[in-house]
Amino acid sequence: MPHSSPLHAGRRQWMxxxxxxxxxxxMPLLPRSALASGKYPDKPIxxxxxxxxxxxxxxxxxxxxxxxxxxxxxxxVVENKAxxxxxxxxxxxxxxxxxxxxxxxxxxxxxxxxxVLSTKTPYDxxxxxxxxxxxxxxxxVLVVNPRLPVKxxxxxxxxxxxxxxxxxxxxxxxxxxxxxxxxxxIQKTGLSNLRHIPYKGSSQVLTDLxxxxxxxxxxxxxxxxxxxxxxxxxxxxxxxxxRSPSAPDIPTLDESGAPGYDTTTWFGLFAPPNLNAELAHxxxxxxxxxxxxxxxxxxxxxxxxxxxxxxPESFRAELETELARWRTVTQASAIRLD
Numbered sequence: 001m002p003h004s005s006p007l008h009a010g011r012r013q014w015m016x017x018x019x020x021x022x023x024x025x026x027m028p029l030l031p032r033s034a035l036a037s038g039k040y041p042d043k044p045i046x047x048x049x050x051x052x053x054x055x056x057x058x059x060x061x062x063x064x065x066x067x068x069x070x071x072x073x074x075x076x077v078v079e080n081k082a083x084x085x086x087x088x089x090x091x092x093x094x095x096x097x098x099x100x101x102x103x104x105x106x107x108x109x110x111x112x113x114x115x116v117l118s119t120k121t122p123y124d125x126x127x128x129x130x131x132x133x134x135x136x137x138x139x140x141v142l143v144v145n146p147r148l149p150v151k152x153x154x155x156x157x158x159x160x161x162x163x164x165x166x167x168x169x170x171x172x173x174x175x176x177x178x179x180x181x182x183x184x185x186i187q188k189t190g191l192s193n194l195r196h197i198p199y200k201g202s203s204q205v206l207t208d209l210x211x212x213x214x215x216x217x218x219x220x221x222x223x224x225x226x227x228x229x230x231x232x233x234x235x236x237x238x239x240x241x242x243r244s245p246s247a248p249d250i251p252t253l254d255e256s257g258a259p260g261y262d263t264t265t266w267f268g269l270f271a272p273p274n275l276n277a278e279l280a281h282x283x284x285x286x287x288x289x290x291x292x293x294x295x296x297x298x299x300x301x302x303x304x305x306x307x308x309x310x311x312p313e314s315f316r317a318e319l320e321t322e323l324a325r326w327r328t329v330t331q332a333s334a335i336r337l338d
Contacts, residue, residue, distance in 0.1 A: 132269040169218075172201050178219060
């Protein structure tokens with residue numbers, strides 16, 4: 001991603017939105033008709049996440065389930081429908097009834113990368129979902145096994161160039177953001193001696209990275225941060241243009257050996273298409289209030305996720321821009337999912 005994502009601009013808006021939530025707390029959470037009917041939610045809400053337990057998307061989904069469930073006065077059950085970079089889960093939500101009882105924790109891979117990598121993606125990312133809000137974004141982080149003889153991004157680039165054999169790096173799946181971030185790194189550095197090893201989820205890559213079976217991984221910061229903090233993995237650089245407030249000691253890739261490198265990934269809340277306006281408003285306001293609370297904020301930022309919580313209209317505009325940006329990146333690579 002050659003330029004800073006508009007998702008970063010959402011961070012600057014967040015402080016004002018958080019202050020607005022103070023006033024919002026004194027207002028009824030649900031529209032009057034919903035309160036009067038007392039019918040929503042009258043059964044558990046399903047929140048589908050397209051990745052296995054243990055990764056960054058799963059962590060965010062469980063934060064949302066806990067906090068939003070409390071705000072709505074109901075229960076939200078997280079269902080991990082892993083596979084195809086989140087496309088399996090997204091496909092199910094795209095076909096679900098627009099009744100507010102099926103939601104999606106959508107991510108960059110499922111909503112803006114897979115649709116441009118494959119003409120067979122079984123949904124239109126703009127037409128077939130109702131965007132609720134962009135929950136937050138996080139940089140990726142280039143992590144290596146501590147036994148690898150490198151300490152900086154520049155060391156890693158030099159190590160790869162000197163290696164007699166291709167250096168294996170893992171991803172959470174072909175076309176996943178963890179793969180595309182590595183492809184962008186290759187484009188920026190001109191490396192040709194990295195070998196892609198795709199897995200079926202972040203937890204599987206981390207297991208093999210910890211075991212030394214792959215040398216490197218462009219993981220989401222929330223997923224790798226506990227391993228970095230414990231010393232089990234070595235962080236070489238974060239993918240965003242600015243250092244992450246959650247890990248300020250980790251330099252950026254841009255400053256440490258890969259000039260111009262800049263990309264992030266985000267986590268968004270979606271409903272099926274054609275959700276009625278009142279229910280969409282209910283979900284947006286409840287989510288914004290729930291995820292602006294101190295407990296939610298601390299949980300998210302502690303794992304490297306910077307809150308956004310923007311309007312559905314702003315989120316849709318971001319999706320359109322992201323689709324165009326990833327289309328440009330993929331055109332410069334040979335990666336296709338067809």
